Amino acid sequence: MDSQRGLNSTAAALLGLLRRHGPMTGGDLVRTAETVIGDYWPLTRSQIYRELTTLTGDQFLSAGPPGPRRTRLYSLTPAGETAFLAWLQASPGDAQPRMPLLLTVLFGADLPPGRLAEILDDHERRHRERLACYRALDADLAGSDASPYTRATLSFGIRHEQAVLQWLAGLPAELRHREHGSHPAPGGAA
């Protein structure tokens, strides 16, 4: 039961989406979550269904009668709305990002000569694409009547991608062109 310990972010997000968009079925929520918060709070199908049953058990959601494929329509209850607003009011934790790439970089000296450069380039490409995608989205939103809150989340994504790209671009050349060995010649760029 989440009743005593407060909602987790995933459950809260579901409640918030139902509150904003009205009653939905599980599949609808999968799609809505993907498009609305998928970029910074990915949710898988399984996760959603699990939370849905838990939240229904906690009386935060009410489930309609089973439909075609055991589909049920979930609606927010007053208790669910209260729980959501309570969660929203609490300041969220930091949750520092875990980057596997940084582990690879840390041990990069143990990689064969060109390999780290390849990996770095690969990531650079992916983040460039991502940034382009976000910018396009932002341009779209500029013309529409999108809420400033939504645009704020998108602008975070843009800043983040820019930071990653700048970091990659600013990495010392020694990191990429190093001969196979554990340490640089003590003296640096000569």
Next chain:
Amino acid sequence: MDSQRGLNSTAAALLGLLRRHGPMTGGDLVRTAETVIGDYWPLTRSQIYRELTTLTGDQFLSAGPPGPRRTRLYSLTPAGETAFLAWLQASPGDAQPRMPLLLTVLFGADLPPGRLAEILDDHERRHRERLACYRALDADLAGSDASPYTRATLSFGIRHEQAVLQWLAGLPAELRHREHGSHPAPGGAA
């Protein structure tokens, strides 16, 4: 068994640390991991012990005889080194960061008037501290003979914190001073 599906990042990190610093006990690893990779790959005690037993079962580590408090000294085996290098060579996935704060921002319109500003300020303070801490660390490393790889990971942390701070500073004022309501007056900054 991880043997077939490849190491996970956590196991690989442990192998890498043992390879670099030599045989260690569980508690040593807890401390070492905290200081060396704790900023971008946090590891809890439980996690470490679990991986230790798994890796020992896979013959990637060899465990010495039990000591004072059931303490055992773990050493990397040749097979473990091979596994580590294989993991290192593969390009790591993206693993986009999950930020609870962005969920709060998305639903920020449902917060009482000043609350979002408070939350934002709170985070700004924390990230400022963090950035200061990283900068100090970087200054220390500048004088020492730290590897460029270690410094590269730190520089990512700095860029990231800067990005967060810039994002917070660049947020439209309407987000913070909004009256309690769901949407801005349609007309923007007048």
Next chain:
DNA sequence: CCGCACATGTAAGACGTTACATGATTGT
């Protein structure tokens, strides 16, 4: 010698991921 405080290691539960069963739907 006793009791407090702390560090090491353990166990249980929450969360996230991957892969699978099953029932609709579409095109022929």
Next chain:
DNA sequence: ACAATCATGTAACGTCTTACATGTGCGG
């Protein structure tokens, strides 16, 4: 009506977090 395909929901698994036992050293 049949088969292929896809969407929905489920189950099994791996990982991470939290909270707990147990043992060790230190101060009285």
